[in-house]
Amino acid sequence: MPNIGIDIGSENTKVAVVDSSAILALATVATGFDQVASADTAVDLALKKAKLNRQSIKSVKSTGAGRKAIANIVAREINEVASAAAGAIFFSPSARTIIDAGAEEARAVSLDSGGKVKDFAVNEKCAAGAGSFTESMAKALQTTLHEFSLLSLQSTRKIAMNAQCVVFAESEVVSLIHSGASRADISRAVHDAIADRISAVARRVGLAQDIVLIGGMGRNVGFVDALKRALNMDVLVPPDPEYTSAIGAAVIG
Numbered sequence: 001m002p003n004i005g006i007d008i009g010s011e012n013t014k015v016a017v018v019d020s021s022a023i024l025a026l027a028t029v030a031t032g033f034d035q036v037a038s039a040d041t042a043v044d045l046a047l048k049k050a051k052l053n054r055q056s057i058k059s060v061k062s063t064g065a066g067r068k069a070i071a072n073i074v075a076r077e078i079n080e081v082a083s084a085a086a087g088a089i090f091f092s093p094s095a096r097t098i099i100d101a102g103a104e105e106a107r108a109v110s111l112d113s114g115g116k117v118k119d120f121a122v123n124e125k126c127a128a129g130a131g132s133f134t135e136s137m138a139k140a141l142q143t144t145l146h147e148f149s150l151l152s153l154q155s156t157r158k159i160a161m162n163a164q165c166v167v168f169a170e171s172e173v174v175s176l177i178h179s180g181a182s183r184a185d186i187s188r189a190v191h192d193a194i195a196d197r198i199s200a201v202a203r204r205v206g207l208a209q210d211i212v213l214i215g216g217m218g219r220n221v222g223f224v225d226a227l228k229r230a231l232n233m234d235v236l237v238p239p240d241p242e243y244t245s246a247i248g249a250a251v252i253g
Helices: 037-048 067-073 080-091 131-141 145-152 164-177 185-204 221-229 241-252
Strands: 002-008 012-019 024-030 059-063 099-100 106-111 117-123 211-214
Touching: 002 037, 002 067, 012 037, 012 241, 024 037, 024 059, 024 241, 037 067, 059 067, 059 221, 059 241, 067 117, 080 099, 080 106, 080 117, 080 211, 080 241, 099 185, 117 185, 131 145, 131 164, 131 185, 145 185, 145 221, 164 185, 164 241, 185 221, 211 241
Parallel strands: 002 059, 099 211
Antiparallel strands: 002 012, 012 024, 099 106, 106 117
16 A cells, blocks of 8 residues: 655645555645645645545655644654655665755765665754755846756856855845856855855765765756765766655655
């Protein structure tokens, strides 16, 4: 029987329906204020895609920042480290380092040869180390997030960005614009700054290949490129990286 994994993030709630080694359906909705309602809506959407009903589900597990908010409707809560590890191993059994970069925080997880968690570290001090930072910077440059990520790949000059806070970084971006810096170079500076902070977190747990990047930032090609340069190592990105933790929770189920 299939299992359901629910990953309740600060911005989006992701649901995965998994049966053995097969992903039957994925669905996401904005988390919003009512996390229980968001989880119910996402589950219903995923079940509709999978052409299943709730009675056909073996277990439901939750993970993510809001996992405790729906404790009354799930069989078990899975911490973010465990779900990230299980999801990464699902896609890449050779994974030894996991970098999970989402909207509000980033974490790194070190795995042993058997796929068990050895160590982990979390960057929670500032959104400048996560996806919401890129969204704010894209708005500052009056572009979409997708266009902003692509701009980074067109950069011809490296610019340092020193601000550690979204508010101060926006002021720094305005200063760079007035100084004549191109949008592409500013985009690269933003992605390099995020990659530097997240790579520092990863080094705290020790880098070992294969390195797997999960979370919403895995869809940002500018960040993936910057992270590879910051680590000086290759990085694997699974399909639908933002669903990896939801898939991991379902796999554990």
